[in-house]
Amino acid sequence: MRRAHTVEQVRAAEADLMARLPEGALMQRAAAGLAYAVVDLLGSAYGRRVLLLVGSGDNGGDALYAGALLARRGVQVEAWLLSEHAHPGGLATLKQAGGRVTGRPGRPDLVVDGIVGIGGRPGLRPEAVAALRSLDGVPVVAVDTPSGVGVDTGELDGPHVTAAVTVTFGTHKIAHLVDPAARASGAVHLVDIGLDLPEAPVEALQPDDVAALLPRPRPDAQKYTRGVVGVRAGSAEYPGAGLLSVAGAASGLCGMVRYVGDDAVADRVREAHPEVVGAGRVQAWVVGSGGGKHAGDELAAALADGVPTVVDADALRHVRVPIAVPAVLTPHAGELAAMTGADRGDIEARPLHHARSAAAAYGAVVLLKGRHTLIAAPDGRVRVTTTGTPWLATAGAGDVLGGLIGSLLAAGLTPYDAASVGSWLHGAAATLASGGGPVTAGAVAASIPAAVRGLADG
Ligand SMILES: NC(=O)C1=CN([C@@H]2O[C@H](COP(=O)(O)OP(=O)(O)OC[C@H]3O[C@@H](n4cnc5c(N)ncnc54)[C@H](O)[C@@H]3O)[C@@H](O)[C@H]2O)[C@@H](O)CC1
Numbered sequence: 001m002r003r004a005h006t007v008e009q010v011r012a013a014e015a016d017l018m019a020r021l022p023e024g025a026l027m028q029r030a031a032a033g034l035a036y037a038v039v040d041l042l043g044s045a046y047g048r049r050v051l052l053l054v055g056s057g058d059n060g061g062d063a064l065y066a067g068a069l070l071a072r073r074g075v076q077v078e079a080w081l082l083s084e085h086a087h088p089g090g091l092a093t094l095k096q097a098g099g100r101v102t103g104r105p106g107r108p109d110l111v112v113d114g115i116v117g118i119g120g121r122p123g124l125r126p127e128a129v130a131a132l133r134s135l136d137g138v139p140v141v142a143v144d145t146p147s148g149v150g151v152d153t154g155e156l157d158g159p160h161v162t163a164a165v166t167v168t169f170g171t172h173k174i175a176h177l178v179d180p181a182a183r184a185s186g187a188v189h190l191v192d193i194g195l196d197l198p199e200a201p202v203e204a205l206q207p208d209d210v211a212a213l214l215p216r217p218r219p220d221a222q223k224y225t226r227g228v229v230g231v232r233a234g235s236a237e238y239p240g241a242g243l244l245s246v247a248g249a250a251s252g253l254c255g256m257v258r259y260v261g262d263d264a265v266a267d268r269v270r271e272a273h274p275e276v277v278g279a280g281r282v283q284a285w286v287v288g289s290g291g292g293k294h295a296g297d298e299l300a301a302a303l304a305d306g307v308p309t310v311v312d313a314d315a316l317r318h319v320r321v322p323i324a325v326p327a328v329l330t331p332h333a334g335e336l337a338a339m340t341g342a343d344r345g346d347i348e349a350r351p352l353h354h355a356r357s358a359a360a361a362y363g364a365v366v367l368l369k370g371r372h373t374l375i376a377a378p379d380g381r382v383r384v385t386t387t388g389t390p391w392l393a394t395a396g397a398g399d400v401l402g403g404l405i406g407s408l409l410a411a412g413l414t415p416y417d418a419a420s421v422g423s424w425l426h427g428a429a430a431t432l433a434s435g436g437g438p439v440t441a442g443a444v445a446a447s448i449p450a451a452v453r454g455l456a457d458g
Pocket residue numbers: 010011014026027030055056057058059060062115116117118119120121122123124125143144145148169170193
């Protein structure tokens with residue numbers, strides 16, 4: 001599991017550990033990891049030019065000590081002090097190692113952003129903005145966090161650093177996983193400094209987590225014991241959404257798929273998926289994709305069954321609180337705006353806040369779709385999906401996702417696990433199907449079994 005903790009949690013763990021270690025030991029660990037990552041990105045050390053942007057706190061201290069390590073390996077290191085105060089020990093060590101303080105740096109090969117870390121408020125001061133502007137185009141390695149981002153919120157509020165690589169310490173911070181700040185973090189490299197941390201409020205499943213959660217058929221499995229999912233999606237106006245919802249559900253992760261809906265769509269579903277059957281008992285429903293004007297009635301019929309339900313697309317605006325069954329709601333930002341009355345732009349700017357508050361308000365798991373899809377539980381826990389490719393932003397991809405999550409619900413996963421495992425597999429299937437090029441929603445569905453095969457045995 002990739003875990004992201006709050007600044008408060010990190011500070012408490014750091015205080016705990018520092019009390020047991022010699023002074024400065026943690027900063028030395030951080031600086032060593034940072035210097036290593038810088039050389040890795042540069043490809044070599046001797047003769048390369050690195051500029052440190054140094055703020056007033058320990059984040060700047062990390063940069064200065066790392067700079068000293070780099071200078072000892074033959075890197076030409078300059079430090080641009082953006083505040084009157086710079087970490088005194090770090091500054092002295094850099095100078096001893098042959099690094100220089102400058103106000104007029106030449107063009108470096110790489111910039112180290114030590115302006116602010118977890119002590120930073122969102123935004124940057126004008127001096128930092130001007131410095132970054134003068135270095136436009138030079139790759140940046142951010143120390144701990146890209147300076148200026150909302151570390152605990154993942155929000156961007158004002159100017160900030162955009163890093164190629166972020167080297168972070170002890171644990172991930174929320175900004176590394178949650179958009180839009182995650183986009184400013186680049187590739188995130190975690191350096192273990194030995195912190196002992198509590199449960200994380202935000203996490204991202206990794207392949208072994210998905211393998212462990214995946215429902216697998218037992219040796220004595222029958223199709224009914226593996227779970228049956230029912231799909232109520234598609235309509236005469238939008239038949240394709242029904243087909244794609246079924247394609248996501250029929251990827252083999254539960255025992256059987258039933259389709260209930262428009263007769264003409266049902267014929268096409270059976271043609272494309274001969275294994276799909278008609279009405280009967282199910283362990284989970286998927287409702288809404290392409291449902292058009294029937295979506296409200298289909299939702300009511302599904303909820304009357306009393307089984308866990310995925311509510312997508314056209315059915316979302318018919319959801320009323322309290323929802324009588326365990327539910328997964330799967331809006332994109334526009335659909336969540338229509339549900340809650342919030343502004344779409346604000347949802348895109350503050351997805352973590354909006355996903356969490358919608359999950360609490362609806363008493364349901366809310367999966368907010370996007371580049372890094374968020375899965376929020378009513379109790380405040382959040383998982384982030386980091387699989388996928390921008391090619392997945394294609395019509396019908398959401399219909400496949402709803403069907404896939406429904407099949408995992410039918411197989412017995414909790415709504416939170418079904419939504420996060422389904423979203424992870426959906427992204428992994430898209431990456432496989434894409435191979436770096438365009439994909440269609442149908443191709444994503446067809447790649448789900450291969451994405452499952454790619455997991456280690458759980
Ligand atoms: N907490 C930990 O576990 C560890 C922390 N370390 C480093 O220490 C950092 C935290 O250090 P600090 O607590 O000193 O805080 P920071 O260095 O992140 O920043 C605090 C300083 O920046 C100023 N500041 C705040 N917002 C600003 C802004 N938007 N623009 C310009 N200046 C701003 C503040 O006035 C304050 O002086 C971490 O990010 C990490 O780099 C590491 O050395 C190792 C372990």
